[in-house]
Amino acid sequence: MKDAVVYAILEGRPAAPARNRTAVMDQKNRTFIPHVLPVQTGTKVTFPNSDDIRHHVYSFSPAKPFQLPLYKGTPATPELFDRAGVVTLGCNIHDQMSAYIVIVDTPHFAKTPAGGKTTLSELAGGRYTVRVWYPDMREEPKAQSITVSEDGRASLTFVAGRGPAATHMHGHP
Amino acid sequence: MAIRSFQARLLYLLVAILVLLEAGTVISVHLAGRQALNHALAEELHTGKRVLDWILETRARQLSESLRVLSLDFPFRELVASGDVPTITSVLANHGSRIGANAVVLVSLDGTVTADTLNGRMIGRPFPFASMLRLAEERGEALETVSFRGGPYQFVIRPVLAPQPIAWVCAGFEIDDRVLADVRQLTSVDVSIWSGTAGVAPQLRSTLPPQQRKDLIAHMTGPRGVGSDGTTLELGDTGYATLFEPLRTGDDSRVNTVLQRSIEEARRPFVTMELQIYALSALLLLAAFVAAVLFARTISRPLLTLAEGAGRIERGDYVTPVTVGREDEIGHLATAFNEMQSAIAAREHQITFQATHDALTGLPNRNRFLERVSLAVSAAKRGGPSLGMMMLDVDRFKDINDTLGHHFGDQLLIEIGRRLTQTAGPRDIVARLGGDEFAVMFFARDAKQALDEAARVESAFTAPYLLGDVVVEVDASAGIALFPTHAEDADTLMKRADIAMYDAKRNQGGVALYETGRDEHSVRRLSLMMELRQAIARDELELHYQPKIDVRSERAVHVEALVRWNHPQHGIMRPDEFIPLAEQSGRIGLITRWVIRKAIAQCAEWRERGLELTVAVNLSALDLFDSELPTFISGLLSDAALPPARLMLEITESAIMRDAAYAQRILADLKRRGICLAIDDFGTGYSSLAHLKRLPVDELKIDKSFVLNLSEKASDDLVIVRSTIELGHNMGLVVIAEGVETADSWQALKRLGCDMAQGYYMSKPLPAAELEEWVRESRWGGGRG
Numbered sequence: 040m041k042d043a044v045v046y047a048i049l050e051g052r053p054a055a056p057a058r059n060r061t062a063v064m065d066q067k068n069r070t071f072i073p074h075v076l077p078v079q080t081g082t083k084v085t086f087p088n089s090d091d092i093r094h095h096v097y098s099f100s101p102a103k104p105f106q107l108p109l110y111k112g113t114p115a116t117p118e119l120f121d122r123a124g125v126v127t128l129g130c131n132i133h134d135q136m137s138a139y140i141v142i143v144d145t146p147h148f149a150k151t152p153a154g155g156k157t158t159l160s161e162l163a164g165g166r167y168t169v170r171v172w173y174p175d176m177r178e179e180p181k182a183q184s185i186t187v188s189e190d191g192r193a194s195l196t197f198v199a200g201r202g203p204a205a206t207h208m209h210g211h212p
Numbered sequence: 213m214a215i216r217s218f219q220a221r222l223l224y225l226l227v228a229i230l231v232l233l234e235a236g237t238v239i240s241v242h243l244a245g246r247q248a249l250n251h252a253l254a255e256e257l258h259t260g261k262r263v264l265d266w267i268l269e270t271r272a273r274q275l276s277e278s279l280r281v282l283s284l285d286f287p288f289r290e291l292v293a294s295g296d297v298p299t300i301t302s303v304l305a306n307h308g309s310r311i312g313a314n315a316v317v318l319v320s321l322d323g324t325v326t327a328d329t330l331n332g333r334m335i336g337r338p339f340p341f342a343s344m345l346r347l348a349e350e351r352g353e354a355l356e357t358v359s360f361r362g363g364p365y366q367f368v369i370r371p372v373l374a375p376q377p378i379a380w381v382c383a384g385f386e387i388d389d390r391v392l393a394d395v396r397q398l399t400s401v402d403v404s405i406w407s408g409t410a411g412v413a414p415q416l417r418s419t420l421p422p423q424q425r426k427d428l429i430a431h432m433t434g435p436r437g438v439g440s441d442g443t444t445l446e447l448g449d450t451g452y453a454t455l456f457e458p459l460r461t462g463d464d465s466r467v468n469t470v471l472q473r474s475i476e477e478a479r480r481p482f483v484t485m486e487l488q489i490y491a492l493s494a495l496l497l498l499a500a501f502v503a504a505v506l507f508a509r510t511i512s513r514p515l516l517t518l519a520e521g522a523g524r525i526e527r528g529d530y531v532t533p534v535t536v537g538r539e540d541e542i543g544h545l546a547t548a549f550n551e552m553q554s555a556i557a558a559r560e561h562q563i564t565f566q567a568t569h570d571a572l573t574g575l576p577n578r579n580r581f582l583e584r585v586s587l588a589v590s591a592a593k594r595g596g597p598s599l600g601m602m603m604l605d606v607d608r609f610k611d612i613n614d615t616l617g618h619h620f621g622d623q624l625l626i627e628i629g630r631r632l633t634q635t636a637g638p639r640d641i642v643a644r645l646g647g648d649e650f651a652v653m654f655f656a657r658d659a660k661q662a663l664d665e666a667a668r669v670e671s672a673f674t675a676p677y678l679l680g681d682v683v684v685e686v687d688a689s690a691g692i693a694l695f696p697t698h699a700e701d702a703d704t705l706m707k708r709a710d711i712a713m714y715d716a717k718r719n720q721g722g723v724a725l726y727e728t729g730r731d732e733h734s735v736r737r738l739s740l741m742m743e744l745r746q747a748i749a750r751d752e753l754e755l756h757y758q759p760k761i762d763v764r765s766e767r768a769v770h771v772e773a774l775v776r777w778n779h780p781q782h783g784i785m786r787p788d789e790f791i792p793l794a795e796q797s798g799r800i801g802l803i804t805r806w807v808i809r810k811a812i813a814q815c816a817e818w819r820e821r822g823l824e825l826t827v828a829v830n831l832s833a834l835d836l837f838d839s840e841l842p843t844f845i846s847g848l849l850s851d852a853a854l855p856p857a858r859l860m861l862e863i864t865e866s867a868i869m870r871d872a873a874y875a876q877r878i879l880a881d882l883k884r885r886g887i888c889l890a891i892d893d894f895g896t897g898y899s900s901l902a903h904l905k906r907l908p909v910d911e912l913k914i915d916k917s918f919v920l921n922l923s924e925k926a927s928d929d930l931v932i933v934r935s936t937i938e939l940g941h942n943m944g945l946v947v948i949a950e951g952v953e954t955a956d957s958w959q960a961l962k963r964l965g966c967d968m969a970q971g972y973y974m975s976k977p978l979p980a981a982e983l984e985e986w987v988r989e990s991r992w993g994g995g996r997g
Contacts, residue, residue, distance in 0.1 A: 097290075099293025099294075129376075134284065136375065175376075
């Protein structure tokens with residue numbers, strides 16, 4: 040499964056929000072690029088409009104409701120995503136445009152490419168709770184706990200509740 | 213009656229055919245009408261259903277489109293995402309009224325109602341139509357007709373997208389009477405929608421009138437419910453073709469549509485058409501009936517006319533023809549009928565003519581004549597003219613017939629008839645009674661006039677008859693009787709004319725008027741004729757013998773046997789009293805044979821006793837036609853051992869002349885057998901010398917009429933007798949004279965040289981015993997015996 044977001048949270052030690060981190064959600068050919076954008080809490084995301092038509096980007100998601108009324112070019116200020124959750128993006132004048140920003144409270148996250156396998160690296164040793172999110176998810180696959188040693192590696196498999204099986208490999212540190 | 217029943221039968225047949233045809237038409241029209249009606253009803257119902265579906269579908273599409281626009285409204289989506297229920301509720305109401313929804317409900321993605329326009333009554337509860345949500349999830353929208361709050365609703369569900377679904381917005385549109393009325397207006401089909409949720413009393417929306425609506429509810433909730441396609445329901449007092457179609461079942465919600473068409477209403481055009489056809493049929497039937505009656509009458513009336521014609525023919529009317537005035541088969545029949553009538557008339561005329569007329573001469577026959585005489589007699593009795601009747605018998609017709617042939621005889625009779633008709637008066641009636649007998653009826657006051665008439669009729673025989681090359685002299689004997697002088701009825705009149713005719717015959721022709729009293733004699737003759745039959749059996753006949761005297765020796769050498777009838781009432785009768793009767797009744801042969809047998813036996817007996825006498829027996833004219841007679845006599849002679857010459861047979865001259873040729877043959881036969889023959893009554897029969905010469909006879913017997921008054925003074929008779937004797941002698945015959953009653957006669961004969969004599973002068977005929985005595989004692993006997 041493509042575009043599944045896998046993220047691991049060190050149990051007992053919540054990570055501090057990111058600082059000065061930015062991400063980009065481009066709009067090109069009436070499409071949000073990327074379709075799924077995982078970010079750490081506190082990341083600022085800019086929404087540049089690469090098309091020569093206007094877009095009206097909005098989100099009604101509780102994690103970050105916002106609007107960028109009809110605009111061209113890159114807005115002056117990026118949007119700060121400081122709450123964990125999934126923000127569904129839409130364009131008010133182009134119903135078919137849709138994208139997701141997945142905000143997680145950890146710096147350890149990854150997005151699966153085609154094939155559904157990905158690796159989380161540079162993990163400190165400890166016990167992690169590993170979770171998965173993917174678009175159109177009806178029910179979140181059950182979170183799995185795993186203990187990762189300093190130089191160890193481990194793998195986990197998640198089965199998507201809907202659609203093809205999603206397999207996530209968790210990388211070694 | 214037969215004709216009438218024929219007409220009726222023809223009529224019944226025609227009418228029956230017509231009725232059958234009409235009934236067939238009517239039935240087929242009715243059946244076709246019913247089929248068409250059923251078909252039309254089904255069609256209308258299905259059309260109604262399609263229209264209803266189409267209307268609902270169209271409406272749902274419009275609703276769905278409206279709802280789509282609503283669901284995409286940005287502020288609306290924003291508001292939904294905000295979760296501000298009171299505002300959301302107000303927006304639902306606001307936007308719902310914009311699109312005309314009766315109910316708008318916001319449902320969370322987990323199927324729980326989050327807001328509604330129904331005062332929040334549904335909030336927190338699961339959306340009742342879960343299956344619709346699933347459908348919307350799959351297809352992006354759902355359109356359903358459901359039962360909602362007890363009524364039929366169209367529900368549309370669309371997602372609220374942000375841009376992924378964040379909730380469902382559902383809009384319900386009540387299917388109200390207007391929708392149904394549209395269908396009704398478009399299709400004439402009554403539409404009812406029956407909707408209900410479990411546990412809630414179902415509701416009925418309907419275009420039906422109230423009463424029918426109530427009845428439909430009763431049907432729906434009744435034990436049997438409503439059947440499927442093709443049901444007929446009685447609602448109110450009207451039948452409805454009913455189509456029952458479930459719209460949706462599921463989610464505990466049932467919506468059924470009932471499409472109905474009033475049968476009566478649908479049938480109205482058919483009924484009108486059927487009525488028109490029935491009326492037309494009735495009219496046609498009437499017309500056909502009239503035509504059939506006319507047709508039957510055109511057949512039966514001429515038949516009736518023919519029947520009347522037949523009745524006329526039956527009554528003897530052969531004149532009035534049958535007129536039908538037609539050229540067809542019946543006309544031909546009438547023509548044939550008339551031809552038949554003419555043919556019958558002609559044939560009947562012919563038959564009547566044949567029955568009443570003589571075929572040969574064409575004259576009326578005896579029956580016809582008697583009929584005419586009877587009429588004349590009746591007329592005379594009522595004061596009409598007196599009448600006379602003349603019976604004519606052609607003399608010697610048999611001779612003519614035998615000599616010249618029957619064809620000639622027939623021609624002669626025809627000619628006689630013609631002449632009689634010519635000579636008779638215009639009012640007279642000439643008839644041929646049969647054979648050579650004719651009769652003429654005429655009107656005469658008295659005997660003198662009658663005799664004048666007779667003379668006139670007799671003139672028919674004056675001139676000789678010329679037939680071909682042959683000329684014949686014909687005479688007739690005629691007897692006349694008069695009414696009322698001689699008879700009181702036609703029968704008697706004819707009988708008496710007949711008697712008079714026989715008298716005339718006996719008197720050698722001419723005319724005889726009936727003598728009063730002759731008839732009794734005639735009656736006596738008739739009874740004698742009857743009694744004669746038994747005379748031989750009763751042994752009433754007896755032979756007397758009269759001696760014949762040899763003139764030269766003055767001795768009896770022959771005897772003539774003469775038959776006597778010893779009649780119980782009339783006493784002894786002489787042959788001339790009953791021999792003609794015997795001849796007429798055909799008994800003469802028997803008598804002759806009896807006489808011959810008796811005579812031969814007597815002769816033989818005398819001979820045995822030494823009395824040598826030749827016995828003479830008279831033969832009747834009719835005996836000459838008995839070809840068996842010679843053999844019979846020979847047999848008797850040889851039985852008696854008597855020389856044939858001892859028997860002499862006397863035949864009258866007229867008998868011989870009746871059929872000279874045949875008589876000659878018989879006589880020759882007898883002669884050949886040695887029997888002696890004598891001609892009796894010579895001088896009365898007109899025999900010619902040439903005839904006489906050929907006859908094989910031995911004796912000539914001069915008729916007593918010449919002898920009775922013979923004397924030297926009676927010169928006429930003397931000349932005849934003398935010349936006869938001379939003639940006989942010249943021909944080598946023995947001549948005998950009979951009727952010698954006086955000495956004068958005896959002397960005259962002796963002197964004339966007559967060979968034998970016979971008569972009362974010597975002896976009257978005597979019984980055998982007395983004759984023997986006479987022979988012994990008289991001077992003629994010579995003491996013999």
